[in-house]
Amino acid sequence: MTADAEGSKGISQNEEKELLRVYNTMCNYQPKSKLYARLQPQRARRDRLVAHRKAPDNIVVTNKEGEAMSSEEIEAEYETLRQEIAALEKEVAVLDSDPQRRIRPADLAECLKTLGKPNSKKEIEEMIWEVDESLDGVVDWEEFKLTYQRNLADTTGLEPCQLFNVIQFMIYDKDGSGKVTVDETMHMLYTRYGRDRLEGQMKLLFGEDLSTQDGDGELSFSEYCVAIQRTNKGRHSHGTSS
Structure with missing residues (x-):
């Protein structure tokens, strides 16, 4: 058998x-864990930006210096995050689909x-x-x-x-x-x-x-x-x- x-x-x-x-x-748990460690804070930041979009008067978004960001700055950061998250998620998908895993x-x-x-x-x-x-x-x-x-x-x-x-x-x-x-x-x-x-x-x-x-x-x-x-x-x- x-x-x-x-x-x-x-x-x-x-x-x-x-x-x-x-x-x-x-x-591939080890390399995926490293990718997820990078993804987690980026997803959290993205979610905060999305929440601000829905309720701009209730949720303030600040930069690294603690200063309130303008709508243009928020949109620019959101687009950057979207691209970075997509790239990391693609790396995870490649590891998950590896036929030799x-x-x-x-x-x-x-x-x-x-x-x-x-x-x-x-x-x-x-x-x-x-x-x-x-x-x-x-x-x-x-x-x-x-x-x-x-x-x-x-x-x-x-x-x-x-x-x-x-x-x-x-x-x-x-x-x-x-x-x-x-x-x-x-x-x-x-x-x-x-x-x-x-x-x-x-x-x-x-x-x-x-x-x-x-x-x-x-x-x-x-x-x-x-x-x-x-x-x-x-x-x-x-x-x-x-």
Whole structure:
């Protein structure tokens, strides 16, 4: 059986769609993060200029010196921003459409840093090595799907799951906020476990009252990694008793 066939086995159409979304996000994550860091303040500035256009009497736009800008200056800056933002967005699109895109160590490292759980270079390399069937030092789409499928099917707790935990968290975190909520998680767990096991799986992740340990009803990636240990124990116990 090929990696592609084995990786797709047991994955619903919706799961594969979400899996592809996460894969595309993680591919070229490091260079895209640098571009987004430049885009964020420019988009914020553009949005303020747009807001001024709509309500010029309520929103004052100032230059770097703190001086109020004229309408001509605002329009000139808006046009410059529009062009710069378009150029940066084009660079992101090129990275996203690269047919040779893969998840490199630098991409995984930056992704984990963004999630608030940075790892050492050695730890990153080990995470990739665990799933790197082709031994080329990166993770391609087939390897990405394969580790996902293997972990879903695992009832022993022996399958390497470090990358899988990152993937699963990012699948749940649809809005990219760095937190997963009850609502975000429930649909995917229902798809995977069905109605009968949904409540049990939700309680393993979020606690008995579904409010999480700190009471905010959300899980950061670090909190998720702790909670997933409970989930795995429950899943493996179920698998060995069936």
